[in-house]
Amino acid sequence: ELKVEQNPLFLSMQEGKNYTIYCNYSTTSDRLYWYRQDPGKSLESLFVLLSNGAVKQEGRLMASLDTKARLSTLHITAAVHDLSATYFCAVVSGGSNYKLTFGKGTLLTVNP
């Protein structure tokens, strides 16, 4: 059974600082997703990572994937308050369906 672990689960940062969220998964997968969720809202797709070594950047967020280590990272650069949200990584189990297995999420709070 595919397991996805994120850490940390809670992250309190100061504005302007850098930090990394880690996502480990237990079995081979060919795609990994990062989502953002604001309180009471839906999930917003941030990144889709398809291959080993994939790196994608959008604004202050950068995601990478190492399929050999079964590890993805979401790096936050010079955090701002607007980045406060819960971030989820999700992995596709493979096969003919594309069900997502999610990590528990990282609640990020960026303080002024």
Place this chain on the structure above:
Amino acid sequence: DSGVTQTPKHLITATGQRVTLRCSPRSGDLSVYWYQQSLDQGLQFLIQYYNGEERAKGNILERFSAQQFPDLHSELNLSSLELGDSALYFCASSASKRDRGVYEQYFGPGTRLTVT
């Protein structure tokens, strides 16, 4: 706006009752997925339909069932409701063909179910 719609937005009902949640996928998407989000279980995959047929099942209780209709909208039926069924239920849809090279799932706004 993802293009996926869900109704109702909120639902409050009593234990033992039955409810139906509705989802309309993005135009052209053939796959519909249902997820449950709760504080203790996190985000869990429930079930997937592709063009009217069940494709995959996750941690879906026997009291829950779903279907996808010829117009591709989907309904999730929850019966004999218990307090623990209170959660946010999301529907997602994805394209049948590779969409920009990936099968990206687009999530609806969710239905918040409260069982009292």
